[in-house]
Amino acid sequence: MGKSPSYFYKILLLFLVTVFVTSLVLTLFSYEQFSKSLQEKAYADYQAGLKKNAQTWMDLSSEIGQLNSAITVDPQTEAYFSMRSFDPAQEYNTYLKVKKLFNINPFMESFCLYNPAAQSALYCGTDEIGLDKLWERMQEKNGKVILQSVRTDNGEPLLVFGYPVYVDSFDGPQGAVFLCLRSEEVAAHVMGEVEYGQLVLFEDGTLLLQKGAEEEREAVIDWSLRGSQTSHNQTLSLDNRKYLCSFYKEEELVFVSYVDYGMVMEPLRKQRNIFLLVCLCVMAFSVFLQFIAVKKLYRPIATIREVFEKSRFADGTARGEFDLIRQVYEGAVSQIEELEEKNALYLPRLKADILRELIMGSMAPELAEKRLMEHGWNIPFEGMFLVSVYVDRNLENNLLSNVVQARIRQLMLDEAGELFYVECIPNGSSEVIALINTNGEGQATFEDLVEVLEKIRDLLLRDYDISLTVGLDGVVKNPADCCGIYAKVRQLQKNRFALGENQVIYPARIMELMPEPLTCPDKLMQDILGALNRGEKAVYEEKIQDFLENISRYVYDTASLLFARLYLELAARANQYGGSGKGNVAALEMKGDPATLEEARQLLMNAYEAFENRRLDAEQLKNNKHYKKIKDSQQFILEHYSDCTLGVDMVAEQFGYSTNYFARIFKTITGYYINDYIRQVRIMKAQEFLQNTDMTVNEIAEASGFTTSNYFYAIFKKETGMTPAAFRNGIEWGAEKKGAE
Template sequence: MRFFSIRQNGKLYIRLLLGITVSVSLFLMVSSFVYFFAFSRILQEKAFESDLRNLQQTSRTVAKTTESAQTVSFQIYRNSSIAKILYYSEPNAFDVQAAMIDLGNYLSSMPFIHSIYVYNSAQERYYIAAQNGQRGIIGEDELMDASIASILEDYQQYRPFAPIPRTIMASERFPEETAVYTYLCYDAIGLEQQINSAVIVNVSAEWINRELGSNGGGRTFLIDDRNAILSVDDLQSSGLDTEDAAIIHASAQKEESGFRIAELQGVRTLLSRTSPDQYGWQYVRMTPYEEIVKETKELRAKTLQIASLILAIGLLLSWLLSRYLYAPINQIESRVADLESERRNTSYAIRQNALLKLIQIQDFNPQVQLEKLKRIGISFDFTKPYRLAFMRLDRFKESESLQSKDLVTFKFAIMNIATEISSRQYGVDAVDLGDDGILLLLNVPEHASSELAPIGDMLAEIQNACQEYIRMGLTIAVTPPSSRPEELHALYKQVKEATLHRFFRGRACIVETDELQLEPVTKYAFPVAKEKRMLDALMSGKTDEAKLQFDDILSGTSSYPIAVAASASAHLAVSLGNMLAEIERNGLTRFGSPLRLTPPRFEDYETLEEMTDGYYRFFDELKDTLVAKRSSRQEDLILRITEMIDTRFADPNLSLNFIAEQLDMSTYHISRIYRQQTLTTIVDMINQVRIGKAKELLGSTELSVAEIAEQTGYTSSSYLHRIFKKLNGVTPAEYRSAHSAKQQPGG
């Protein structure tokens, strides 16, 4: 399983290549460390062997030099010329000259000899033959080599013919000190245990050290028979601190040659030593450990670099090769993934469409349909006991404001909640019916009818869960159990219509169709008399009476199928629409086009309570509109009458009856309204306008009263005379005379 998992996620080849690359790199790294430590050990031994050979060579050179120095010393002692300056207290000049010539010959014949001293205590003189520096006959107080006097004085502290490592300053011209091995040969000792004469041979340490060779930054030390640690190069004190000197002494205490790794002068060091020679001397070589393993470290670094390079190249090749090898496989996998994704995306739609067709068709072969359903993963079996539950979304008009995909998401969530809750007791499939409908197809488990909880409790749980989690209410209707496939379509129609009884029962109700006892539609008769009383009450402004009649009409449909309530509501809407049109035709008011005031529609409301509120508002608005329009119509009538009087006052026919005929209204109606609005009669208003015009003509023209009567609409001058005097208290002639008198100057 692990292999196939790796194979499927596209990492098989890359992991194989990575494993090989990492294994090779790891092998190189581990082997490089193993080889490093092994080679380091070998190099330590090789370095020790090399140092030991050099140190032993130095020891042998010192031994050979000692033999040569002994031979020279014996020859000098036996030389008759030199014996004179050794033993005579006052040798003559010729003897001294001959002795010095012989000393010079000895010095010239042996290049390793730095200088030869012949000491005569009686003369208190040194006869010196030297390669450089102080030479000749030197008094004790003139000798630059002060340390030789100390050696001669303490000669008992030194073994005869044993090398004495020391440094000498040859002369003031050569102030630097020279490292030499001094060989002391004395023969004559006085009664006071003091040397009477001695031959001193100084061998150059540089000549001995040439056999030692050079080995990088290492240093060679000499531990003499007095445990003094001297540098072989200059025979000076080693300059080591106490801790380092203690480490060297501890290593030198061992009799056999060997080596150890120690920390000297803050540096890890290979410390090689020789075994003590015949003089009790030991040679110690300090070689920095880094110099020994330098090449090995370089090799290790190169190996690690190669391993890292192999790892990097391997990683890159693994990635590239894996991509190359997987290119066709990835294409196939991509295509398969696309097909699987397409199948997953369409399988839901396929199942939904199959279930929709199933509940809509009436005649079908049950076995064929079952096979089709099983092939697409639908478990609903209508040949076994089943129930249908229709869920209708409450306040769907408000939900329609959501985007289409959001509404689909909410309905999908409702279906999931309902499926999860229902699956505890039933086999369930859910169908999205579009708009506000969802259908649950519930298979009742066999031999479990008595153990099932009441279906109403389960449906109530679905309602509560949807309200809690997605804030959506549901009205649910459910059918009784059935095992007959041919009843599926009829039960679907029945349960769908049952949810519409939410109109009477209210939202979030649960309707069981077998308990819903309804009268046949054919038994319903629309109450025309109640409708007429409602319309009459509306026309007369009695909205309370109209509301009571409306309630009686709608409540009378509750025991019938919902189609009866819809039909009754539509009948009322048509009647009210006709009433509004009749009001407009009679000129009582105009509602605009299209009608601003329209009767409520049944399909706009989910419950009777909401539709009743809508009709109540409609009745109140209609009443307010009629009252407002009626007041406005009376004002228009007054204006029309006044305008007619002002424009047609000269017409003798202008009268109350004439105006009523022109307005197509009764004289009683217009006179009553005019008097209510203006507090005067139409006849009085006609006379006021005519007399006003007559006064204007009397004052501005010379027309006779008869002519003025004709122009103001009176049939005779006497009638004008009578009305003029009634309204003004004077006759027309008196009014003209008075008006003329006012216009004369000084009048």
Template structure:
């Protein structure tokens, strides 16, 4: 079986689907590469942005520090103390303390200035945080560099000449706390290069600067540091001092490049300050740089792998599904045609060749059927003329099927006879008459395309003229015009003489047979009273009184109408027989008696049919028929016939109703017992009841006014609504219980019938019945 599935056709389909599958995979791979590069670039840009933002913030803070030292000179009291000499008198302690407090309040506007102090050389005092230290050694005990003695500190820091000098990170004790600080030192006044009068010292905890760089470390797991213009590290995060010096040297060698890679794959990004020449450097590890890219990578491979797997399964399925019909078609062709595949290049060539032959044969068959269609149509017209159809609807269905179109259900039937040939019979005469009939029919079709035509013997053509009821009054004149035009045309062009006889008008399709037989009767009349190209209407013909009118087709129509219980049709036929025999003719009593016996015989045969044979009702009706005698007035006789047929039709209709009622009861019981079957269908019902599907559907609609499918749906929804209220079953369980394949289709049907969803219905009914209140009470009591 596997070998059969892996045929050449299957492999070709599979290969084409795999090639199609490769296109989105290649596109996905290209998209993956682009996404990796974009993610990598995004990480670098994000890191660079953080680094530059940190640089910008730190530069602003340092500018504020420098601005602080410059603004000290604008404080008048401070300048007086800074420039005071021994001749100025004793120190104004209060003024000095207030100046210290004023400077301290300004310093609190920047967290970089909170640990600042000012040394006044002339007083040998230190101003710090609103306090005044008159003994510098006491200040040193609280705030000092761990690697500088008091004398070194005083000489290098307090008494040295500094012009905005930055001292790199050093270990520092601040009020017994160990810190690492960066120091900004400025001699006062600012432009005093040789003899400074004081010094402003600002110690900045390197963690405050490092906090600006923590974003890089937290986001990517990297490191960062800031180095001054001499390469000394000012602050660092995630890296030690020895490593920073190597990196600074590397940056100096490759000056101008902002992005570089270290040996371990770490991305090195840097930015140089235009304000003070500091280097801001950050390192992003490879794993941090590719973090987003790794997510994209894993997702891409996962999606690609699943897509490839599903795609291959789908390719196999589609290849199998699309190759299977070809295999089956080949099997059918081989079975019915017997052609050998090996004689063809491939399966398609095999199918193409055989189907081409089939199409060629089909065209030949179609051509043959087309030629036979006219024969079938002609056969239908003859059956219609002979009254072989019992119902009007049956005739309509047949006309639509055979494309025989009438303008309306009223009209006349006529017979056209080719004159001059008498009873001559030979091949030449037969051919001439055939040609003449063909010419007559073609000419009539040109005059009126909707005329229905058929041949009668070798020298006659039957014509059915049909009209809409609105044109019924002008129908006779229109027929005269057509026949007159036809006669002139035939005479002048072909020297063919024709006679026309027309029956009385018909007012439904079942009357066509009667009009035809009247035309035939009028045709017999023309042998003695008609010569040349003339036209005779049946109504103008003198009736013979020695023959009664009761043709066999009319008798058959009467029998069929009685058996089907169509009392109106029965009365019409009886009225036609009565009018024709007793209004149009003057029958002798003997002939009238014969007609009466014929009709009685017809009624007795019909009343004693198989369905009612031997029944009391049938016997009673037959007895009444036998009692009808011509001794009564003829109208009374006909009235008796109408009453008897009416009684029998009522009996037939009653039997129909009983049969139909029984069938309806069987159907309804079957539906009630089997509504939970999801495969319940019209076919199953008709199979169970033993009646045709179409009859079951029409009967159900006529009796109950709704379709079977709607009735089944109502049963299911009624049962479902009951279960929703009386049980705790879920909607899915109820849908299966009442015969639905899915809860979705059940919900749609429920909403369609009751205009609410099952859930809302259950909640509404439960609420109205007090269920919710009772549940609430139970919960409250528990």
């Protein structure tokens, strides 16, 4: 900075020229590369879109083929096509069988089973499909056909998949299955929502699907059929207009798109021009900033250093101007932070943090009491009640959550503060904890506190679309009691299962739930299981409603235990079938602690649906050639589950399969991965041991095939929602009640 001004400005000019030239070269190079990448991306995007269309078409064609297979392989359908004269009963039975498959595909308008020998046409959906022309085309090709057609009543375009049926000869079809899809919906599914022309056609030029612009369609079709490549892009001039045309060939189909060249290139030109403008602006701005930085910042730096060296935060160790500035800045910030800790606006948050850590158990009571006394906060813990206001239904955004939480604290201080001493502590985004005591006059009662909390609840429900639960318990004798009382309050709040939402819950209210005498609803459980086995859904729904009304009279721990006993039995019966084939039935969730009665009812209905779906799927797989061996392997697992080395390798070797192949067919037929199935069997056997023997948990773990008791404990808790001890206690409780009755 001691150099002469002339030398300074020479250095400045050289620096700015260097920055300008470098920025200009980088800008031009970036502009050229960006232009090329935009054009290549446009071509790649259209090809990717066509390949995606091809894959979507293949998936749809495969689904339609599978639907045809599902129709034709059924014995009832085979009997229908074997008719040589019209049989109303046979036709009606076939209709009942195949109509279940009608709504499988969302684009299905109609399907028709046609038996010309019996002069029978069996329709599901509309019968306005021009059957004569379709059958004539089928006979000409003597094979599968895909063609466009229209409804004969309203002219709606249809896409028809025709499959021949051969009964006793392959010289010509003796019948056919015609699957008619709504052409416009199929086109939207395959091609998506686009603003340009797209086509799907056979290599002979037969048009299957069309969407978007219709101009110059025939010329584009001729161009796409002339090409020998699998995919190609080209710009065509048609009637003085340029089109960017692309095609992609997959098997015997050609997928084509054509878009006005200006529609494609105009956005690219705009992007290139915008990019160039941005680069030039950045370059100019960079040069300007460099000029300002050198001229306005570096020249006064000596003055700044002289001032900062006199600061009490400078210790003389700084090696340069910027090091000195950083040193002074950090010293000033450190002093500001020390002042903020003593600021009155900071103290309420500090108090809330100390109380929260005390209540959560993350701070020792002695340390919390000491820190409170250091700041002069004398909180009357003796005789204090603890209140938790918990928002059960989450709000959609954090800002509104903070608003509701602030409103809860305000209402606590305004409404309860007149009669009580109140300390409010926010906890997370969904809860406010309050420590409440009389204000010294001793006039307020517990009933007054409940009344105030109910008023606060009503005001919150009026102002916000939320659901909440207020828990109340006490009395606190000293700070060490806060953590335990808070755990009791959170446990009390779980009784919204029986009391419902938006309740003020305290111990006296819970005692109202206790029926006299306590009874275990074993008879209702047996009725529910019987209705499940018989497939009587209406009876099942009625009985589970009675069951839920029965257990809702209990405190939450008892009610959840009774629910878990029934639910585990239902889950075991549903899971005994596994999943199979196309059923795609996932393993039933092991959940024994629903929060509300509606959630409990939905879980029980899910168990019914899972049982029915799996039972039907299991029946359909009995014709699989591997079915018997898979069933034998399941029996083998039941006989050797106690062997801790039992796994897929051992079972596959026992039945003469390779490990990977056996794992696949086991999953296909049972719906389980084999290791998951082995684990389920071991859990089921462990439940039997817990219910019927006096063995210890360690003995049961070993007898069930688990390597360690800790692993057994973790898996049992994960699968059933209960610990082994809790499960055994629940069984013993039910037995005692049944004996007492």
